[in-house]
Amino acid sequence: MQVYAAAACFAGQAPVPGNPTFQWTPLIRSGWGDFFTVNMESVIFNGKQLDVPATAFSSGYGTVLDSGTTFIYLATPAYQLFAASVFAAASAAGLKHFTNKYRDNCWSGLKPDYADIEKMFPPASLGFGGGTLLQLPAYRYLYQFAPSGTYCLAVFDNGNSGSLLGGVATRNVLVRYDVDNQRIGFAEMDCNKLGKLPTEQFNTVKQPAAGVIAADIPQLQQQQQKQLIKVQQQQADQKQQVQQQKQAAKQQEQVANQQAQQRQQQEDEQEVMQPKPDEHSSLAAKVKATQAEAAKDQTESEQTDPVQDAPLKDTLVEVGGEAYEEALDILDQAAVKAQAVFTSAAVAAAKQQKTVAAAPAAAGAGPTSDKAAAADVQDSNAAA
Numbered sequence: 001m002q003v004y005a006a007a008a009c010f011a012g013q014a015p016v017p018g019n020p021t022f023q024w025t026p027l028i029r030s031g032w033g034d035f036f037t038v039n040m041e042s043v044i045f046n047g048k049q050l051d052v053p054a055t056a057f058s059s060g061y062g063t064v065l066d067s068g069t070t071f072i073y074l075a076t077p078a079y080q081l082f083a084a085s086v087f088a089a090a091s092a093a094g095l096k097h098f099t100n101k102y103r104d105n106c107w108s109g110l111k112p113d114y115a116d117i118e119k120m121f122p123p124a125s126l127g128f129g130g131g132t133l134l135q136l137p138a139y140r141y142l143y144q145f146a147p148s149g150t151y152c153l154a155v156f157d158n159g160n161s162g163s164l165l166g167g168v169a170t171r172n173v174l175v176r177y178d179v180d181n182q183r184i185g186f187a188e189m190d191c192n193k194l195g196k197l198p199t200e201q202f203n204t205v206k207q208p209a210a211g212v213i214a215a216d217i218p219q220l221q222q223q224q225q226k227q228l229i230k231v232q233q234q235q236a237d238q239k240q241q242v243q244q245q246k247q248a249a250k251q252q253e254q255v256a257n258q259q260a261q262q263r264q265q266q267e268d269e270q271e272v273m274q275p276k277p278d279e280h281s282s283l284a285a286k287v288k289a290t291q292a293e294a295a296k297d298q299t300e301s302e303q304t305d306p307v308q309d310a311p312l313k314d315t316l317v318e319v320g321g322e323a324y325e326e327a328l329d330i331l332d333q334a335a336v337k338a339q340a341v342f343t344s345a346a347v348a349a350a351k352q353q354k355t356v357a358a359a360p361a362a363a364g365a366g367p368t369s370d371k372a373a374a375a376d377v378q379d380s381n382a383a384a
Contacts (some may be wrong), residue, residue: 017194020174022185025128027177028062037062038184039129040163043078045085046122052078060162065175065184069166072141073158082155086121086141093120100145104152112148114139126165134186140171294346 027036040063043050056075057063074082083105090097095107110117121138128134142151154168174189 016174016176016187020187020189022174022176022187023132023134024178024183024185025130025132027179027182027184035064036179036184037064039063040126041129042127043074043082043124044127044133045082045124046089049127050078050081050085052081057163059160060158063163063165065165065170067167067170067175069164070154070168071143071166072155072169073161073164073166074155075161075163076157076159078163079155079157082124082141083153085124086153086155089121095120100150100152104145106145106150106152108150110149110151112144114144117142117151126169132186134165134169134173135188136169140169143168291346 025038028039029036040057041054043052056077059075073079087097087105090107095109098106098108100106110120117138121142123138124136124141126134126136141153141155143154144150145152158164170186172189172191174187174191174194176185176187178185
């Protein structure tokens with residue numbers, strides 16, 4: 001048997017040699033894009049219809065007949081039942097199963113060039129709307145793989161995306177796309193002989209009148225032009241959508257970066273506003289010590305008030321009334337100055353304690369500046 005990978009395709013009312021008998025099924029305008037689908041209704045293996053749910057045939061984009069695809073891709077429920085049937089037939093025939101480098105399911109131990117393949121693997125078929133059956137003998141669902149005599153399953157799982165019927169399903173099948181009548185036809189044909197038939201045999205079907213064809217050309221050109229414009233518009237819309245998505249993603253990334261920077265800045269500020277416990281305790285202790293020392297000096301100053309010192313007072317009395325009053329004024333002025341110095345020292349100590357509580361990092365607070373602050377307080381007390 002000679003098997004050829006390609007099918008013969010004719011469009012519209014093109015003449016076909018030998019007037020083959022076609023089985024027709026409706027073409028359905030797909031809702032997924034500008035292409036047609038067919039309504040597949042059943043899968044049959046070795047004369048038995050497989051129990052495939054109807055929803056499997058309508059999933060995704062439906063069923064597309066695509067000669068540009070090599071193999072057959074079925075929705076998961078249909079694939080699983082079909083593959084299981086093939087496995088059972090191969091096992092019953094005693095064939096050895098293995099997976100090739102592409103992880104396809106294969107069997108060895110057969111003759112090359114499809115010589116006895118149909119004896120080992122039963123026929124199958126696909127049922128379409130209108131009662132049409134596309135026959136699938138073994139060479140339409142298997143492909144030959146090296147070494148010679150090895151064959152692999154040409155049917156694969158397509159998930160829930162729909163079904164694709166590639167070129168392997170239409171080997172030696174004449175496919176006619178009759179778009180005017182919204183239908184597609186299948187006819188058994190030896191495609192190798194079809195290419196060798198004399199030209200006159202293609203004229204067995206009456207040609208449409210030349211005037212009719214000429215009249216249809218402008219309309220076809222307009223349709224093609226509209227179709228091209230529509231495709232170009234769809235491509236432009238898709239490109240614009242991709243650009244918008246990229247721009248939105250970039251903006252989201254920028255916002256996320258800004259938020260991260262703000263959070264980091266807030267954390268840094270909080271860390272600066274919170275002084276280290278040991279530094280804060282050290283400075284507070286020094287300030288308190290300075291304040292205590294200043295208070296002690298003040299107490300001692302009050303206790304040694306010259307007015308209360310009896311010997312000094314008696315001496316002043318002896319000098320005379322005016323001298324005594326003048327001496328008292330001088331002592332009062334000295335006491336006022338001493339009190340002012342003490343007050344200034346206390347204010348400076350309070351400011352220092354407030355500065356320690358705030359402890360900003362930018363002020364460069366540290367052991368050295370702490371000592372300098374304490375020294376300033378002590379200098380103020382010494383001046384007092």
